[in-house]
Structure formats: structure tokens, C-alpha cells
Amino acid sequence: MAETLPSSRLQRALPASVFLILAGICFYLMDILSFVTKFEPPGKSGVISHANGETPILQEFHWIGFLDEVFKDVTVGFAPSSFGYNDVSRWQMSNFMSDVGVAYVIFGLESLRMGIKGGPIYYPALFSTLAQVGGGGVFVTAYYFFNIVYGIPATESNVGKRKIDITGAWIFLFGILIFSNIPLAGIMFAPTYEQRHWWTWFWQLYPLRITIFYYAVLGFRRVVSLPNLAPPGYQMNLRLIMTPLILSPALMWVYTLVNCPYPLSAVFWPQPVSDLNIFDVNTWGERMKNTMVYDEIFVNGSTLLWLALSAQDLKELVSFIAISAVLLVVVGPGATVGIMWCLREGRISRGVDRKKM
Numbered sequence: 001m002a003e004t005l006p007s008s009r010l011q012r013a014l015p016a017s018v019f020l021i022l023a024g025i026c027f028y029l030m031d032i033l034s035f036v037t038k039f040e041p042p043g044k045s046g047v048i049s050h051a052n053g054e055t056p057i058l059q060e061f062h063w064i065g066f067l068d069e070v071f072k073d074v075t076v077g078f079a080p081s082s083f084g085y086n087d088v089s090r091w092q093m094s095n096f097m098s099d100v101g102v103a104y105v106i107f108g109l110e111s112l113r114m115g116i117k118g119g120p121i122y123y124p125a126l127f128s129t130l131a132q133v134g135g136g137g138v139f140v141t142a143y144y145f146f147n148i149v150y151g152i153p154a155t156e157s158n159v160g161k162r163k164i165d166i167t168g169a170w171i172f173l174f175g176i177l178i179f180s181n182i183p184l185a186g187i188m189f190a191p192t193y194e195q196r197h198w199w200t201w202f203w204q205l206y207p208l209r210i211t212i213f214y215y216a217v218l219g220f221r222r223v224v225s226l227p228n229l230a231p232p233g234y235q236m237n238l239r240l241i242m243t244p245l246i247l248s249p250a251l252m253w254v255y256t257l258v259n260c261p262y263p264l265s266a267v268f269w270p271q272p273v274s275d276l277n278i279f280d281v282n283t284w285g286e287r288m289k290n291t292m293v294y295d296e297i298f299v300n301g302s303t304l305l306w307l308a309l310s311a312q313d314l315k316e317l318v319s320f321i322a323i324s325a326v327l328l329v330v331v332g333p334g335a336t337v338g339i340m341w342c343l344r345e346g347r348i349s350r351g352v353d354r355k356k357m
Helices: 009-016 018-030 065-076 087-111 124-134 136-150 166-189 193-203 206-223 234-259 264-268 284-308 314-330 332-348
Strands: 047-050 053-056
Touching: 009 018, 009 136, 018 136, 018 284, 047 193, 053 193, 065 124, 065 193, 087 124, 087 136, 087 166, 087 206, 087 234, 087 264, 087 284, 087 332, 124 136, 124 206, 136 284, 166 193, 166 206, 166 234, 234 264, 234 332, 264 284, 284 314, 284 332, 314 332
Parallel strands: none
Antiparallel strands: 047 053
């Protein structure tokens, strides 16, 4: 557990390596390489075929050749759920995409701790961009290895190093809402398939857009004096920042519990591991559904494991498991992750100056 983890990076790397093992397992189960070796590139035809006809695939969006080529096939992967011609997948992706903001804001807030001056976790866009191409279950899980090794340990005696830059956190929140949450709403609910496909393109590389937005706002603040509108209270600010990102997946989860016509196991659980044909899924769409389910399981599961490792003792670990189990049922995995992070932060940031932010 985090409180008893050794203080040196090399010593912390050994227990943290469990996340690299989990990332490797996720890579195996997601079987992303099968999309290259077993199927024709989905963008090769130039159109997305569905029950209502065909939708042209945008060939140029970023106007950078290799980026457009890479993300052209990635955007087609969203079509079964976005267009709704795989309704089970649509229910799963509506929930999973709601969880994305929680995971990324945690990356951002962890990078904004005062004691972080460099290293892998100082650049949250790195892991999130890799996750868009190679799978969140792989790279989000791997991120927590680097967080434990290069982050600020909960045992750090200088609480100022654990403190999060509140101004930067608010900027980061607005970046996520503008460049991730709004496009995700467009992907799932825009009125036409062409618009949903466009929003899918726009959402790609959202971590880089948030990074540009973040530094642009910081630069603007250096030139133009702006009032500090953040409310008083360090913990209050963090909870307000997390609230919209927690509410989004919580509401989506409750809506799913009430309205989803399918068993939850069919929506959120992949083809059984005991099935010897697990990697012989016949169609590209079926393979994509299984891949995205594994993605969601490992993104949320690895985050909860990372949070659990910060428990101070067995009693606190049991409490963490009990609270998480209840929340997982009531508000779903994404909201559970956000709430448990807030509870963790409330403990490890005791003593942080609440007046100067």
C-alpha cells in the first residue's frame, strides 16, 4: 500500500510493476493487432455502411498525411456505437465515453502537483494520446506504474509538494469540457451520421488540444491581469472541479440501469475467457465491441487498484473496497473512480494551505 511503499523510485518500481503486467494482459485480451492482420482496413472502402445507407469517411481532417491515415480507421471504429447500428455497443460506449473525462482529469491534476517538475506524469497528454491509438486499457494502466514511480508519494513530509495548482486545475477542467465532453456528446447525439462522424474526428487528439488550450490560457493570463474567481478552500475547489465530470457518468449509468433493454452482462462483459474461440470473432464489429469492453474494464479497474494502493492499513483498505462496491452499483465505475479520488485527496492533502491557492 502507498503509505508503506519504499521512498526511492527504484524500490517503488517493483510493486508498481503490477500495472505493467496488467497492461500486457490487456494488450493480449484486446488483441488490437487482429484488426491489422485479420481484417481489411475499415476505411479502405471510403464509406461506412449501415442499415440506413452509407456515410462517406472524411479523408482529410488534420491536413497532416500520416495523422489522417492513422485516425481514419480509428474513427470508423466508433461508428457501430455512434451510429447505433450495434445497439448493445452503443449502450456500452455511451457509458465508457462518459468515464473518459474522469480518468483524464486525474491525469491532469496529478501532473499539477507542485512537486512534479518533469518526468512522464508531467505530460498527461502523452499517455492519453497513446491510449487513443493503442487502447486506454493498455496505456492508462501503464500510466499508474509511472505515477507510483515518478509521482509524489503519500508519505512525502513536505505537504506543499503534494499540493495541486488550483488555477491550472480550473483551466484543465474547461479544456476537458470543451475538447472532450462536448465532442463526445456530438459523437453520440448529433442529428446526422455525417455530423457524428465529424465530431469523432474532432475528438481524436483531444489531449493535445487541451494542452494547447492550457498553455494558451496561461500565456494570456501573464499578459492580461484577470481576477481570481476560484472560491475559497483548497478541497472545495477540487470537489467543484470534479463534480461535472463525476455527474456525467453517474447520470449515464443510472439512465442505463433504468432504460437499457439488455442484460448488463451483455453490455459490459466481453466474450467469456473460457470460450476457446475468443480471438476468432467473425466480424470486425464484433471484434471491436469486445475490444472496447476490455478497454473499459482495464481503464476503470486499474484506476481503482491505484487508488486502493493508497490505503494506510487493512482497515482503510476494507473500507475502500466496501464503499467502492456500493458506488459501483449505484453510480457506475466512472463516477466511483472520481468520488474515491476525492476521498483519497482529502486524506493525503491534510495540512495543505487552504488559503493560498
